[in-house]
Amino acid sequence: MNLHEYQAKALLAKYGLPVQQGVLAASPEEAAAAFDKLGGKFAVIKAQVHAGGRGKAGGVKVVKSREEAAEVTKSLLGTRLVTYQTDALGQPVNSVLVCEDMYPVERELYLGAVVDRGSRRVTFMASTEGGVEIEKVAEETPEKILKVTVDPLVGMQPCQAREVAFALNLKGEQIGAFTKLMLGAYQAFVENDFALFEINPLAVRASGELACVDAKIGIDSNALYRHADLACQRDKSQENERELKASEFDLNYVALEGNIGCMVNGAGLAMATMDIIKLYGGQPANFLDVGGGATKERVIEAFKLILADPSVEGVLINIFGGIVRCDMIAEAIIAAVKEVHVTVPVVVRLEGNNAELGAKLLSESGLKLTPADGLADAAAKIVAAVKA
């Protein structure tokens, strides 16, 4: 689950991090009032969407008056922001963060953290090259990224944070301030089950003070049960509608751009099914894992989801019935096809217990259901059916 910038900053402020001041506004009037409240000569209006690259996409603007703050806010609210991290539709802008002006800044640094899969540790990354895409820095000048690996046994120690502070060429009081900031960030990371944390840029202001100008936080969804305070901050408007609907039924769905809908049990097999469709010259329309229990109810919901995508011209169902019997799955599919009134061709591959009986039931159903023998046969049949 991702947090908005304003939510992330509020959380980090609780851990003593120096964050850029800001006021959330959901209307031009609120933005004008926020401008007054901040009291500066300038303010920065930032669209609150779950995506990076907002600046280049026109989602971040400097304003000089309360009127301009209202005007810019009016132009942003209700639109969809398309950045290099979003799809072509973009993310809806429902609020803006009116922020204090930080400039002039002396330098822009970067501080981020992830759970590194290779080392199996929380790993912090810092760089003097803040304010730009860190992926680019990592690719072009990897030596400019400092890495700190934290052993969960002892947690992050001040010596590790100090080492980074010196390496970033911070001076005097900044060393202590940065150390406190980085230790606070680690504390926030482990206490709130972050999956991703990023402050970019971390500004060194002309006054010498540090300030978190932007903050990005992703929370481990598996840990939300122990963070009710964060779970309630979820903004469903930022999520794909069909994926959201799927999650309500405990289905894993990801929309793709092809025309062959897929319904599979198991995430790995679901990906493999998409891949084999491509291998046989077709294009998968989605990833969909119906999970272990391919019951009638789940198959019905899965069909509804798949067919809600207007580009779907055929559906491939691939179920490896391990412990469940395939004739029962076949019955569930037949009932679902009848109930949802599926009109596009459906190819079904059932493997496992009673697979032949399952195939027989499908053939005799009188519906547009084509049984397939094996994964390759299934892919070939659905690709042919869609092209026909």
Place this chain on the structure above:
Amino acid sequence: MSVLVNKDTKVLVQGFTGKNGTFHAEQCMAYGTKIVGGVTPGKGGATHLSRPVFNTMNEAVKNTGANASVIFVPAPFVLDSIVEAVDAGIELIVCITEGVPTLDMLKAKRYIETVGGVTLIGPNCPGIITPGECKIGIMPGHIHRRGKIGIISRSGTLTYEAVAQTTKLGLGQTTCIGIGGDPIPGLNHVGALKLFQNDPETEAIVMIGEIGGTAEEEAAEFIQSEVKKPVVGYIAGVTAPKGKRMGHAGAIISGGKGTAEEKFRAFEKAGMAYTRSPAEIGSTMLELLKSKGMA
């Protein structure tokens, strides 16, 4: 021979009396696995599926001499269950549970490293099976046949696919290890490869990976330098979009890293056999073995 589990493996079920624990313990027993009892705190002294229930793992291990455990407890209690199993002296822990917080796994792994001598499989996995001897997990036992292929996979049903194919072609399996779909698994590809390399009965290995992380790239390097047996690789997720989690917590291309193409390239670089079709895992292995005069 086989790896990690055989007919003498004595298994305790953690979360024995729950719905999943009960159903799958029954299936494992029907397969012939020596399930010697289980743990459900507060239900000690009871009998479940004709096996004793204990309050704690310590008590259970002392009374049964178990050396393995399988975890079915809900995700919030998995870390606790792993620590309890380790402390009770269990050598092989198989965690089926899905949805374990990543930071809990960091701690679990760290603890296991500190203690030493413990192998954790999973979480979020189908488990491990040595056909005809011992099944610890949720896989359908009947699709397996005793044979010569060791199978390693991050996915459940995709493993069954590879199993069914190798069974159909008469190759069979020595042991199949589902290492699980989480970003921080217990045993990883390299660890599983080491086990199969050292198992005299395993003649060749199927390694199934998927998008996310760099475990397959590391495995490819390890195969090139250390594994003398034929290996066939497959990676799922060529068509997966970037930045989207594909069902498994660990199956995500993040920051442009962890794509299927990178992994296939690593296979190529390591001079490994591989297939891009999930329908041809078994046949690719058969061809490879034939070319080496091994089938």
